[in-house]
Amino acid sequence: MGGTGYYTHRDCWKHEMGAGHPECPQRLDVIEDRLLLSGVADALDKRDAPLASRADLLLAHDGHYLDSLRGMSDRLLEDYAAGGPAHAAIDPDTSLGLHSWQAALRASGAALAATDAVIAGDLANAFCAVRPPGHHAERAKSMGFCFFNHVAIAARYALDRHGLRRVAIVDFDVHHGNGTENILAGDDRVLMASFFQHPFYPFSGTAAPAGNMLNLPVPAYTRGLEIRDLVETHWTPRMDAFAPELILVSAGFDAHREDDMGQLGLTDQDFVWLSQWVMDMARRHARGRVVSVLEGGYALDALARCVEGHVRVLAGLS
Numbered sequence: 001m002g003g004t005g006y007y008t009h010r011d012c013w014k015h016e017m018g019a020g021h022p023e024c025p026q027r028l029d030v031i032e033d034r035l036l037l038s039g040v041a042d043a044l045d046k047r048d049a050p051l052a053s054r055a056d057l058l059l060a061h062d063g064h065y066l067d068s069l070r071g072m073s074d075r076l077l078e079d080y081a082a083g084g085p086a087h088a089a090i091d092p093d094t095s096l097g098l099h100s101w102q103a104a105l106r107a108s109g110a111a112l113a114a115t116d117a118v119i120a121g122d123l124a125n126a127f128c129a130v131r132p133p134g135h136h137a138e139r140a141k142s143m144g145f146c147f148f149n150h151v152a153i154a155a156r157y158a159l160d161r162h163g164l165r166r167v168a169i170v171d172f173d174v175h176h177g178n179g180t181e182n183i184l185a186g187d188d189r190v191l192m193a194s195f196f197q198h199p200f201y202p203f204s205g206t207a208a209p210a211g212n213m214l215n216l217p218v219p220a221y222t223r224g225l226e227i228r229d230l231v232e233t234h235w236t237p238r239m240d241a242f243a244p245e246l247i248l249v250s251a252g253f254d255a256h257r258e259d260d261m262g263q264l265g266l267t268d269q270d271f272v273w274l275s276q277w278v279m280d281m282a283r284r285h286a287r288g289r290v291v292s293v294l295e296g297g298y299a300l301d302a303l304a305r306c307v308e309g310h311v312r313v314l315a316g317l318s
């Protein structure tokens with residue numbers, strides 16, 4: 001049984017959506033600094049993320065969508081070479097930069113390589129420190145800082161390529177993972193458990209979700225102890241009944257009380273508790289197999305501390 005993998009790639013730093021954008025390369029800097037300074041990095045098996053292939057992306061995305069996004073990226077590069085702008089807007093929050101396509105391929109590639117290694121038993125579990133994030137990306141739509149849905153692609157990859165029968169997704173980002181739901185709703189080989197602030201961006205997840213979507217909308221200012229109660233009451237029995245063979249985590253840290261992207265009241269210790277819950281479920285049902293992928297988290301100090309706490313739990317350091 002291997003250790004804890006840490007997947008990232010310098011290409012993930014090159015993606016940027018303009019000065020002052022909260023989904024910024026510094027997010028990865030503070031995570032790396034914290035893991036190095038704390039000594040946690042010494043316990044991790046650090047690996048470069050490969051590029052996801054088109055065939056991999058097609059597990060969760062529409063071919064026309066991929067072509068159109070690739071075309072947009074190619075045109076941006078050509079226009080930029082001719083003196084044009086360095087960004088192409090997709091929505092008011094989301095834009096393609098010169099390196100975004102490549103970074104997104106690395107981010108999905110990280111999730112897939114981690115899935116390969118964890119299923120092979122080469123790694124016990126893994127964390128992917130990647131950007132852009134993925135859980136808002138729908139089958140045929142970029143939105144909310146996301147282009148490819150890394151966790152949804154990895155779920156289908158584990159099922160279709162590795163022959164797993166049941167994969168769980170745990171999404172603790174403050175925002176609803178509308179993209180993951182859009183892609184995987186009704187696929188009963190997947191159970192997606194998430195809580196999210198509601199009503200709040202992207203204003204989804206509450207209208208009669210499919211049976212495999214375990215959605216817990218919570219109001220602004222909900223605190224961690226209430227979340228823990230909800231998890232034990234609603235998630236634990238469903239997860240036990242489902243018995244996943246692999247758990248993927250959409251690891252967003254923007255539900256932290258210091259993160260003003262959202263208004264939930266979680267603390268560092270709540271994220272440790274959630275990480276331990278995931279590991280308990282994985283040990284009980286999935287031979288400990290967990291692949292966790294960074295989603296949101298924009299208060300840089302809190303993000304760095306919470307990722308350290310999360311990775312410590314994965315690595316068995318706390």
Ligand SMILES: [Zn+2]
Nearest residue numbers: 173175254296
């Ligand atoms: Zn978020």
